[in-house]
Amino acid sequence: MPNTLVPLPAPTPGGRVPEVxxxxxxxxxxxxxAPVAAAMRARKLVRPVVLACGDGARAATEVLSGFGVATDVLVELVRDGQCTPRVAAQLLTGLDHAFADRPPAAVVVQGDSATAFSAAMAAFWRQVPVVHLDAGVRSFDLTAPFPQEGHRRLIAQVASLHLTATPDAAGNLAQECHGGPKVVTVGSTAxxxxxDALDRYVRHLDARVQAVENAVVAGEVRLALVVLDAARWPEESAAPVLHGIADLVLACPDLEVVLPIARGHLRHLAYDMLGRLVRVTITDPLPQPELVCLLSVAAAVVTDTSTPAEQSPSFGVPVLLLGGEPGTWTEPAAPGHPWTAGGDRAVIARITEKLVLTHVERLAASPTDNPFGDGFAAIRAEQAIQWLLGLRDRPTDFTPR
Incomplete structure (x- = not known):
């Protein structure tokens, strides 16, 4: 490893399986x-210790359980209206105690959340190697998204191993002088x-959603799946998005919309604006098996999060990824990549209608490869971590066709 600014793994005592x-x-x-933990447990060359912490610890535990992955350590957080710096201080303290009680050979953090940043710093200060999953994502603007873009760059400074989803992300790291063998492109574990979620699917718990899926499979209707993170949408920004969905439904008489959303301000707004439309189903957040099942049969997906955007190309489903300034939009950079648009009523309705109307053409065309992954990203990530720990050779990078 040519970078001396980050710690190297400590030798594992003979006969012991290193814990990550x-x-x-x-x-x-x-x-x-979850797929990385499952790959580690299947191969048994390193032992995963799954730690859930922060505001979303309970939600994370539920998701992990749905994938058959148990949570080993729970670090809960009491926010009580505290500002981000104080919350980060709590996270650092809790994570430092956890790493002291059970010293790991390496710590894997994902993404750009305050939890990921706090865990990376707590591990770095204890001279434990940091592995950054989904490294190299950049907006090149520290103010957008804020503070996530700052977290991404700071984690990169202390990481011993960068696991990128795409060659473009690896290129972003190279521009910041993070290169060489410690950057491994593994694909997206999403x-x-x-x-995996689709393999676990049995049926929908909400009878209304099951009825929609049955109608889609029977060819009676087409489906637009809308997946929004309520925390990203204050009422003034959410209204144009929901208006765009309403316009879409009215423009496409054979279109059903399913909107899974948590109870709160955005759900109340959705009921006010969409609740009278008979072809809109508003439901509780769906477990991953149910969500991916709907995604796999959809004519189009509208979302503000990267996970469904990266999963959809595997099923030939086009995506409109919301983000940026209202009124702006861009076409996909390459096959399988999402359309992008700001939260603008007319743009959302127009682009999504275009994606829905090309559904029949896509069914008749040859499927394209998913540029974000091939389903083996977790295995590559697990192998790269083994390589970091001196247990095997470096894996081959993922190269999308």
Whole structure:
């Protein structure tokens, strides 16, 4: 490893299997870490210690359980309206205690949350190697998203191993002088999680959702799946998005919309604006098996999060990824990549209608490979961590076709 600014693994005592701590701070991180933990447990060359912490610890534990992965350590957080710096201080303290009680050979963090940043710093200060899953994501603007873009760059400074999902992400790291063998492109573990979730699917618990799926499979209707993170949408920003969905439903008479959303301000707003439309089903957040099953039969997906956007190409489903300034939009950079648009009513309705109307053409065309992963990202990630610990050769990088 040519970088002396980050710690190298300590030798493992003879006869002991090294323990690697995987830190999940919310449901989204849990989805991406679950396949890595499962790969470690299957191969038994390193022992995963799954730690859930932060505001989303309970949600992360539920998601992990859905993938058959047990949580080994729970570090709960009492927010009580505290500001982000004080919350981060609590996280650092709790994680430092956890790493002291059960010293890991390495710590795996995912993404750019405050939990990921706090776990990376707590491990670094204890001279434990940090492995960054989904490294190299950049907006190149420290103010957007804030503070996530700062977290991404700071984690990169202390990471001993960068696991990127795509060659583009590895290129972003190279621009910041993070290169060489310690950057491994493994693909997106969200794709692995999608395939695993679909294998676990049995049926929908909500009879309304099951009826929609049955109608889609029978060819009676088409489906637009809308997946939004309520925390990202204050009422003034959410209204144009929901208006765009309403316009879409009215423009496409054979279209059903399913909107899984947590109880709160966004759900109340959705009921006010969409509740009278008979072809809109608003339901509780769906477990991953149910969500991926719907995604796999959808004509289009509208979302503000990267996980469904990276899973959808595996099923030939186009995605509109919401983000950026209202009124702006861009076409996909390459096959399988999402369309992007700001929270603009007319743009959302127009692009999504275009994606829905091309559904029949896509069914007749040859499927394209998913540029974000092939379902083996978790195995590559587990092998790369073994390599970091001196247990095997470096794995081959994922190269999308």
């Amino acid at each position: 701590c995987l830190v999940a701070g919310d449901a989204a991180a849990a989805v991406r870490l 794709v692995d999680a999608g395939f």
